[in-house]
Structures are given as structure tokens and as C-alpha cells.
Amino acid sequence: MPVAHRNALIDRVTGSDTHRAIDAVWRIESARLIAGLARMMRDVGVAEELAQDALVAALEQWPESGVPRNPGAWLMAVAKRRAIDLLRRRERFDRKLTELGHELETDQGATPDIEIGDIEDDLLRLVFVSCHPVLSTDARVALTLRLLGGLTTDEIARAYLVSEATVAQRIVRAKRTLGDAGVPFEVPRGDELADRLPSVLETIYLIFNEGYAATAGEDWMRPALYEEALRLGRVLAELMPTEPEVHGLVGLMEIQASRTAARTGPSGEPILLLDQDRARWNQLLIRRGLAALDHAEALGGAMGPYALQGAIAACHARTRTADETDWPRIAGLYDELGRLTPSPVVELNRAVAVAMAFGPAAGLELVDALLAEPALKAYHLLPSVRADLLAKLGRRDEAQREFERAASLTRNERERTLLLDRAAACA
Amino acid sequence: MRFLMVHRIDESAPDAYDPSPEVYAGMGQLMGEMTKAGVLLAADGALHSSKGARIRYSGGKRTVTDGPFTESKEVIGGFAVVQVRSKDEAIEWASRFAEVIGDVEVEVRQLDDQPAVG
Numbered sequence: 001m002p003v004a005h006r007n008a009l010i011d012r013v014t015g016s017d018t019h020r021a022i023d024a025v026w027r028i029e030s031a032r033l034i035a036g037l038a039r040m041m042r043d044v045g046v047a048e049e050l051a052q053d054a055l056v057a058a059l060e061q062w063p064e065s066g067v068p069r070n071p072g073a074w075l076m077a078v079a080k081r082r083a084i085d086l087l088r089r090r091e092r093f094d095r096k097l098t099e100l101g102h103e104l105e106t107d108q109g110a111t112p113d114i115e116i117g118d119i120e121d122d123l124l125r126l127v128f129v130s131c132h133p134v135l136s137t138d139a140r141v142a143l144t145l146r147l148l149g150g151l152t153t154d155e156i157a158r159a160y161l162v163s164e165a166t167v168a169q170r171i172v173r174a175k176r177t178l179g180d181a182g183v184p185f186e187v188p189r190g191d192e193l194a195d196r197l198p199s200v201l202e203t204i205y206l207i208f209n210e211g212y213a214a215t216a217g218e219d220w221m222r223p224a225l226y227e228e229a230l231r232l233g234r235v236l237a238e239l240m241p242t243e244p245e246v247h248g249l250v251g252l253m254e255i256q257a258s259r260t261a262a263r264t265g266p267s268g269e270p271i272l273l274l275d276q277d278r279a280r281w282n283q284l285l286i287r288r289g290l291a292a293l294d295h296a297e298a299l300g301g302a303m304g305p306y307a308l309q310g311a312i313a314a315c316h317a318r319t320r321t322a323d324e325t326d327w328p329r330i331a332g333l334y335d336e337l338g339r340l341t342p343s344p345v346v347e348l349n350r351a352v353a354v355a356m357a358f359g360p361a362a363g364l365e366l367v368d369a370l371l372a373e374p375a376l377k378a379y380h381l382l383p384s385v386r387a388d389l390l391a392k393l394g395r396r397d398e399a400q401r402e403f404e405r406a407a408s409l410t411r412n413e414r415e416r417t418l419l420l421d422r423a424a425a426c427a
Numbered sequence: 428m429r430f431l432m433v434h435r436i437d438e439s440a441p442d443a444y445d446p447s448p449e450v451y452a453g454m455g456q457l458m459g460e461m462t463k464a465g466v467l468l469a470a471d472g473a474l475h476s477s478k479g480a481r482i483r484y485s486g487g488k489r490t491v492t493d494g495p496f497t498e499s500k501e502v503i504g505g506f507a508v509v510q511v512r513s514k515d516e517a518i519e520w521a522s523r524f525a526e527v528i529g530d531v532e533v534e535v536r537q538l539d540d541q542p543a544v545g
Contacts, residue, residue, distance in 0.1 A: 024519035027512055028464060069526070120463075227428070227510060234465035261540050282540070284469055284508065 018063045026055055029072040030150040033079060035122035038185055040083050044129060044147060045175040050086070054079035123148075124187050124239045131200040134181045139174035140203045141210075142167055148235075149228050159221040160210070201249050201306060204229050204236070208253050230257055237292070244301020247292045252310035254289030255317045258282040269414050274322040286317045308337045327357035344373045352385055360392040380409035384419060391426060400426035429468070429510050429538040430517040432524065434531050436504035438495065443504075444475055446528075453527040461509065461520060470507035501532070508538070 030051060037047035054075045068074040130143040145151045145159075153171065157164040188196045211225025233250040240246050262280035265271050293314055296307040312333045319325050334350035347370060355363020367386045376382045387402030403423035407416045436443050446454070461467035473479070476494035483490045496502050507524070511517050514537065521533040 020515045021519060021522075024513065024515040027516055028519060224428075224512065228512070231465035231510065235463065238463045238465070288468065 018067065019059065021067050022055070022058050022062060025058070025067070025071045025075075027150045029075055030055075031126065031148045032072065032119050032123055033075055034147050035126040036076060036119055037079055037083055038126055038129070039122045040080070041086075042185055044126070044143075044178065044185075046086070048147065050079045050083050051075070053082055120239060121187070123235075125185050127200055127236060127239070128187050128196060129178060129183060129185060131196075131203040132178065132181075132183050133196065133199045134183060135174050135177055137203070137206060139170050139177070140199070141207055142170040143174045144203055144232070145207065145225075145228065146171055148232060151228070155221050158219050159225050161222075197243065197245065200236070201245060204232050205249060205253070205306075207232070208256075212256060226253075226257060229253065242299060244296040244299035245304040245306050247296040247299070248301060248304050248307030248310050251289045251292035251296060252306050252313055254285045254292060255310065255313040258285035258289065258317065270412075273316060274325075278320060278322075281317065289317065290314055303336060303340070305337065305341050308333055308340065312337075325356070327353055331357045344370055344375045345379075348376070348379075348382060348385060355389055355392075360389040364389040364393065378409055380406045380415075380419075382406075383409065387419075387422070387426075391422075396426045399423075428512070428514075429508060429540060430514070431536045431538055432507040432509065432517070432521050432533055433536070434504045434506075434524070434528065434533045435501040436531060437500065438476060438502050450527060450529065457523055457527050461507075466509045466511050466516075466520065468508040468510055470505070472505035473503055476502045504531070 033051040033054065034044065034047045037050050038044045041047050041050070057078045058071070058075060062068070126147060127144075130147050131140050135143065141160075142156055145156050146153070151159075153167045154164050157167045160167070187193070208226050208229035211223050211227070211229065214222035214225070230250075230253045233246070233253050237246050237250050258281050259273070259276060261282065262276040262278070263271055263273075289310065293307060293310045296302060296304065296310070301307050302311070312330055315326055315330050315333070331350060331353035334346060334353050338346045338350055347366065351363045351366035351370070354366055364386070367382070367389060370376055370382060373382075383402040384406035387399045387406060390396075390399035390402060400423045403419050403426065407419035407423065410416050410419065438444075458467065458470060461470075476496045476499075479494040479496075481492045481494075481496065483492070509517060509520055511520065514535070517535045517537075521535050525531050525533050
């Protein structure tokens with residue numbers, strides 16, 4: 001069915017109870033549907049179209065017939081029928097070409113697999129294809145939200161503050177790139193899996209952070225992203241139960257998400273971790289996060305980059321008041337993280353932990369070593385941390401200059417005010 | 428967004444706390460599906476109300492009434508907490524839950540995870 005017609009139909013029929021139910025069923029079932037079809041058709045683009053055709057059939061029939069008992073199976077049966085029709089038409093076309101004496105350029109050896117196999121395996125294949133390193137991060141994010149999250153192009157556009165056309169184009173290009181690169185619809189094995197998994201985890205964590213960074217008053221689709229990433233992480237943990245870093249990432253996200261209600265004040269101002277009201281942290285999410293990290297550790301993965309970041313978050317989550325924080329342990333975890341994934345930002349965080357654990361002079365030494373770091377040249381937290389440590393050491397003039405420099409670098413108005421206040425207090 | 432799903436049951440029904448093997452298996456399967464879908468945060472079934480109590484606090488005085496709650500036609504049978512993208516999605520999961528049990532009312536309530544408004 002042409003896309004324009006399909007969209008018109010979907011628009012026309014939304015609203016009633018059945019259509020609300022269909023919308024919910026789509027969100028629940030679409031990823032599995034697309035995954036199963038992608039294995040049959042060896043093409044995620046065609047799979048998505050077939051899945052949407054099945055959705056249109058549901059929109060046409062369910063208002064009359066009611067929502068079937070097993071809506072996922074219903075959609076799959078319809079989509080599979082259409083997939084087979086499509087394959088037969090292609091076969092007839094290919095035969096015609098052969099009869100006319102044309103050489104077939106398509107790979108005749110690959111017989112499409114029309115049996116419904118293990119849908120969990122298909123879903124995992126879809127995850128690895130959507131997050132394939134051949135795609136840019138923007139493309140991976142858009143494709144993941146679209147194919148695995150069941151989000152519409154419009155929802156992705158609103159979440160990322162870009163136009164719908166931009167997102168649509170990213171998705172079209174991503175599908176084309178996958179086709180041109182001949183990316184197979186499979187889960188990588190052995191060493192290749194170890195190479196490819198980070199790209200999947202990175203994509204999910206990027207989506208999480210995009211949503212987590214959203215502020216109050218923004219379009220609700222933006223904060224919804226962190227919940228979607230968390231959900232995708234949990235799905236992945238079920239699909240790959242023996243991969244410690246998947247549990248590490250889930251643990252990290254659950255614990256960060258547990259602070260949602262505490263991290264902004266009454267008028268939307270950000271509240272720093274150590275100043276948050278810990279009674280507002282969500283204990284259910286903390287427990288789930290700690291369980292996921294235990295799981296990662298039991299699998300021998302306590303020292304993976306996500307498990308380590310999770311362990312740092314867990315240190316805070318386990319501590320009832322900010323004063324009781326185990327800073328030497330956090331500094332030690334940052335040591336490990338810095339060894340594993342060296343970066344100036346990790347080093348700056350390590351400096352903060354070291355200062356809290358062993359005094360401002362020890363922290364300042366590490367911060368000063370970062371002053372020549374080009375990656376942190378415009379990063380306001382470097383002068384901000386440095387100013388704080390200088391102030392604690394009683395070096396007020398230097399602290400004032402650093403607070404002022406930090407204020408000039410931040411893009412957040414509230415933070416600028418705060419930094420200028422602190423600068424003034426040093427005078 | 429998170430939702431609380433609470434279902435109420437008639438305790439006097441003979442199978443209230445003794446589900447048929449079909450219901451038992453169906454529930455296990457549904458919980459598995461909800462876990463795989465990444466939406467189920469927590470769920471548990473309640474024991475007979477004779478093991479519970481109701482506490483009323485009024486006028487600075489507390490009254491504890493031990494179960495069973497014979498005066499109530501229906502009592503809470505269990506709960507689930509789900510994290511989903513819309514109320515419609517919560518309704519869809521709750522419907523599947525109700526379908527497994529057979530004859531039941533499920534209440535779906537959105538949970539507050541907004542920052543304090545002061």
C-alpha cells in the first residue's frame with residue numbers, strides 16, 4: 001500500500017477505543033513483528049512496510065470484529081501472508097526475466113525463510129542490525145527508536161528537537177546504507193560479538209542520556225526517551241542474559257532513573273546529586289539496579305565500563321546521607337574506569353572523588369594536570385571544579401577568576417547565576 | 428510513565444486463591460512476556476485477607492481491624508507496577524491480565540514520579 005494512503009488511513013481512524021487499543025498493541029508488538037518479517041525478507045525496510053500493512057488491516061477490521069484474543073499472532077499471520085504474496089510475485093518476475101534470457105543478478109541461492117522461527121532470536125538480530133557500526137550514531141538512534149521502540153517519525157523528531165523530514169531522511173538513508181553494505185540479518189558471534197555489542201550499548205545509553213538531560217517544561221517526548229532506553233535495556237538483558245555489560249548498563253540506567261523525582265527543584269532548577277533529598281529516590285528502581293549490577297558481577301563482569309559506572313552510581317544509591325558517601329571507594333572505581341576507558345571527563349570526575357576522599361589539594365593536582373587538555377577547553381565544569389577546590393584551599397583570588405571563567409562558558413542561565421554568585425563570594 | 432495495576436477478587440469464590448492449572452500457566456506466561464517486553468517492574472499476589480489487617484487513623488486514634496475482611500465483597504488480590512509509554516499501553520497489559528484470570532476487575536492508576544511542587 002502506498003505510504004500516503006496508509007498514513008491517511010491511520011489518521012482518519014484514530015480516536016475511538018478500538019484505535020487506542022490498536023495503538024497500544026502496535027507499541028507492544030511492532031518490534032517482534034518487524035523482526036520476524038526481517039528474517040523472512042532479509043530487508044528491514046520491506047519488513048517494516050509489511051508490518052505496517054498488517055497494522056492497516058487491523059485498523060480496517062478490528063473496529064468491526066473487536067480486538068482478537070492474541071493480537072500479536074493475528075498481525076503476524078496477516079503480515080506473513082502478504083510477505084509470501086510478495087515473494088511469489090518476485091519469483092514470477094524473476095522467472096519472466098530468465099525466460100527472456102536475462103541473467104539473474106540476485107542471489108538465487110538464498111531461499112527466503114518463511115517459517116516463523118524463534119522470535120527472540122529475530123528480535124536480537126534486529127537490535128544488532130539497527131545499531132550496526134556502519135551507521136552513524138544519529139542513524140542508529142533513529143532506526144532503533146523506530147524499529148525497536150515503535151515510535152513514529154514525528155515522535156522521534158519531537159524528542160530530538162529536529163524536523164520530521166530530517167528524521168524520515170535519516171531512517172531512509174540508514175536502511176539504504178544497511179542494504180548497500182550488505183549487512184546480514186544475524187547476531188554476530190564470538191570475537192565479532194565482542195566488537196559489536198558496545199555499539200548496541202552505546203546507542204541505548206545515548207538515548208537514555210538524551211532523555212535524562214531534558215528539563216521540565218519541554219515536550220514530554222524528550223523525557224520519555226530515558227524510559228524507552230531503560231525499557232530497551234531490560235529487553236536486551238532478557239535477550240542476552242549472559243552478557244555482563246548488558247546488566248551493567250541496565251543497572252546504571254535503573255539507578256540513574258531512580259533519582260528522577262529528586263533531581264529538579266520546585267521551579268525546575270537542577271539539584272546536584274549531593275544536595276538531593278534521598279527520600280525521593282525511587283527504592284524500587286534502586287533495588288532493580290543493584291540486582292542488575294549483582295548479576296553483572298556474578299557473570300564476572302564487575303570491571304566492565306558500564307558495570308563500573310553502575311557501581312559508582314550504586315555507591316551513592318546505597319548511602320543514606322551525602323556525608324556518609326564512601327569517597328575512597330568511588331575514587332578507586334574511577335581509577336579503574338580511567339584505566340579501561342581513559343578520557344578527560346572521567347579524569348575530572350576522578351579528581352572530584354579524590355578531593356572528597358583525600359582533600360582538595362590532592363584533587364587540585366589532578367585537575368591542574370587537565371588544564372592543557374584540548375577536549376576540555378570549553379568545558380565549564382573544569383574551571384568550576386577547579387574554582388571550588390581553590391576556594392576550599394583558601395586561594396580566593398584564583399577561585400574567583402575560575403568561577404568567572406566557568407560562568408562565561410556555561411550555556412545554562414541558572415548555572416551562570418550560581419557561578420557568578422560564588423565568584424562574588426570569593427571577593 | 429509508571430502505572431499501578433491492582434486487581435480485586437471475590438474471596439468467597441472457591442478458586443480465589445487456588446487457580447486452575449490453566450490460569451496458573453497463563454499467568455506465568457504473561458509475566459514472562461511482560462518481563463521480556465521490559466515493562467514489568469514488580470508484581471505479587473496477595474494471600475487471603477485473614478492474614479492481613481486494616482488500619483484506620485482518625486481523630487488522633489488508630490483502629491486496627493484484623494482480617495478476614497468479611498464485610499467487603501471484593502478484596503485486593505495482587506498488584507503489578509509497569510513502566511509503559513501510555514495509559515493505553517497499561518490498559519492493554521491490564522486487559523491481557525484480566526483475560527488470563529477470567530472474571531475480574533483490574534484498576535489501573537498512573538504513579539506520580541514528578542518532582543515535588545512547592
